[in-house]
Amino acid sequence: MAKSNKSWLHRQEKDPYAKQARASHYRSRAAYKLSEIDKKDKLFRNVQTVVDVGASPGSWSQYASEQLGPQGxxxxxxxxxxxxxxxxxxxxxxxxxDEVVQACMSGLNGARADLVLSDIAPNLSGVRSSDQARSMYLAELVLSFSDEVLSPGGDILVKLFQGEGTDQFKKELANRFQKVMVRKPQASRDSSREFYVLARGYQV
Ligand SMILES: C[S@@+](CC[C@H](N)C(=O)[O-])C[C@H]1O[C@@H](n2cnc3c(N)ncnc32)[C@H](O)[C@@H]1O
Structure with missing residues (x-):
């Protein structure tokens, strides 16, 4: 077995969140990142319609589904x-x-989203600058999609990676939302450059 696979396996075995996910119905340890942020920020209060971008294997969708009422x-x-x-x-x-973004809009069936979640992350090439550019491009797409679908007062939670473009992105959020907050849940590994930005109160 390759050395990097071995160390990944070792980390997974030791990782309490991966262990918890294996013992639960959640498909991925990512569920615990969302649940931690939710416990702090009450993401699903008064929320009926959610969009989950970069959703597979589906643990965020599972968690969100459990938080919504029957009409959710x-x-x-x-x-x-x-x-x-x-x-x-x-x-x-x-x-x-474009047609995939359009399909998401049609899927809303005329409803506005109260919450847009994005855990989308590009396949990493290992070249830090181009990975960062691709990740920021995806975040920008999520933001312009949100401009089309968010209800007034709606929220967005989006994953970013520390690096070029994140400060500018936070400014773009601050121009549209009442409040912009940074979150780094414990379930997100310290060694990972990922973090989340929660922007609340979309202003049309
Ligand atoms: C960290 S995973 C999401 C995990 C998910 N939140 C969960 O809880 O199961 C990131 C996802 O982004 C998806 N992704 C990356 N680039 C994409 C693209 N261009 N379009 C759609 N999905 C993409 C990947 O396929 C991957 O499933």
């Missing part, structure tokens, strides 16, 4: 397939393609 609805999108989740309309496709 989630539109989830990923380039990879995803097993069904209650209350979720899943669209399989590349979010950088």
């Amino acid at each position: 609805k989630i539109v989830a999108v990923d380039i990879l397939p995803m097993e069904p989740v209650d209350k979720v309309l899943f669209i399989e496709g590349d979010f950088t393609e």
Whole structure:
């Protein structure tokens, strides 16, 4: 077995969140990042319609589905397939393609989203500058999509990676939302450059 695979396996075995996920119904340890942020920020209060961008294998959709009432609805999108989740309309496709973004909008069926979640992350090439540019490009796409679908007062939670472009992105959020906050849940590994930005109170 390659050395990097061995160390990944070792880390997974030791990781309490991966252990917890294996023992629970959640498909990925990522669920604990969302639940931690939710416990602090009450993301799902008065929320009926959610969009989950970069949703596969589906633990954020699972968690969101559990927080919504019976009328709740989630539109989830990923380039990879995803097993069904209650209350979720899943669209399989590349979010950088216009027709996929349009399909997400149609999936909302005329409703506005109260909350847009994005855990989308590009496949890493290992070249830090181009990975960073691709990740910021995806974040910008999520933001322009949110401009089209968010209800007034709605919120967005988006994953970013420390590096070029994140300060500018936070400024763009501050121009549109009442409040912009940074979150680094404990379930997000210290060694990872990822963090989340929560912007609340979309102002049209
Ligand atoms: C960290 S994973 C998401 C995990 C998910 N939140 C969960 O809880 O199961 C990031 C996802 O982004 C997706 N992704 C990356 N680029 C994409 C693109 N261009 N269009 C759609 N999905 C994309 C990947 O396929 C991957 O499933």
